[in-house]
Amino acid sequence: MKKTLQKLLPLAYGGFFNSLSYIAQPWVVQKAFTLFVSPRKGKILPHQQAFLQKATAELVEIEGLAIQTYTWPGTGPTVLLFHGWESNAFRWRKLIEVLRPLNYHIIALDAPAHGASSGKVLHVPLYQKIAAGLMERFRPQFAVGHSMGGMMLLYHQHLGGTESLKGLVVLGAPADLNNIMKQYKSILKLNKKVFNGLDELFKSDFNFRIDDFSVAEFSKSYTIPGLLVHDKKDLIVPYSSAEKIARNWKTAELITTEGHGHSLHQKEINEAIGRFMTKIN
Known part of the structure; x- marks a missing residue:
């Protein structure tokens, strides 16, 4: 039953948008875009909290949003980690376990509308603005991005990148x-x-x-x-x-x-x- 509903719900949205597109296209287009950029999951789950609580947490305000960052300090180069759609900073736990013995200064974040960060939507241009603000603040030598986070980093580089x-x-x-x-x-x-x-x-x-x-x-x-x-x-x-x-x-x-x-x-x-x-x- 649940799988059937998951298949039917997108078709219901699409049918609704299509039927109204002939009389209220601007409104429909905005609703279709909002649906596209609104994550359904990605908040911190109970089993993820213990790992993230070991980091130094800091809220950073960028673009009017409160962005949750997590730092595992080291004396080496700074690495910024950008997760993908409907995920959060916990997804980097296994990479962090490898990088910490190498003494990297590791900073992960929860993207807007994900994890413990504020916001209701996420798209690549917004994510890039968040990344640019964090890079200006932390001056990383390396950045790692998964899925949407990786696409965003390549877009950031297209816009001029970060000198550090x-x-x-x-x-x-x-x-x-x-x-x-x-x-x-x-x-x-x-x-x-x-x-x-x-x-x-x-x-x-x-x-x-x-x-x-x-x-x-x-x-x-x-x-x-x-x-x-x-x-x-x-x-x-x-x-x-x-x-x-x-x-x-x-x-x-x-x-x-x-x-x-x-x-x-x-x-x-x-x-x-x-x-x-x-x-x-």
């Missing part, structure tokens, strides 16, 4: 907004009127169209050293995304895994991240 950064690590990141939006359109069965309206919204609110936003294309100009990690059997973000980015990002190394899925928590991956940063530093 020596290297980027991108795990399981999408290459293009177009594929994400096509999937959203397919799940909700949105008609062309709603989808075209969303394209206009991206242009008016963020100054790019859906087809224009490609971190794979942006990567052509990058000279910063990078490490890409992607699994061939990733069911969330296809492996072809990593291939597209790797073809264009000439100073990045691609590590291909098989059977590790989208989360990429495995010890050998975390150790490879440690080796990458140690080599550059």
Whole structure:
């Protein structure tokens, strides 16, 4: 029953949006966008609290939002960790266990509308503004992003990046907004009127169209050293995304895994991240 409802609910939303798109398109488009950027989960769960409580917690205000950060202090280079959609800082626990003995100064955060941070929505342009504010404050030498967090870091680099950064690590990141939006359109069965309206919204609110936003294309100009990690059997973000980015990002190394899925928590991956940063530093 629960699975049936999960399948029917998106179709109900889509049918509602489609039916009203002919009489109230601006309102419908805004509602469809709000649904797209509103996470349903990602708050701190009881079993996650014990690990996060071991860190030094600090709320940082950026863009009118209270962003929860967690610091595991070290005397080495600073590393900033950016999680993906419907996740939180706890997802980095296994990487932190590998990096702490190497004495890195580690800072993780809960993105807006996730974990213990405030807010109701999250999208890449907002996430990038949060990242820019944190990087200005903490001046990291390395940044690591998973999934949406990785896509955001590549967008941040496109906008000029951060001078203190020596290297980027991108795990399981999408290459293009177009594929994400096509999937959203397919799940909700949105008609062309709603989808075209969303394209206009991206242009008016963020100054790019859906087809224009490609971190794979942006990567052509990058000279910063990078490490890409992607699994061939990733069911969330296809492996072809990593291939597209790797073809264009000439100073990045691609590590291909098989059977590790989208989360990429495995010890050998975390150790490879440690080796990458140690080599550059």
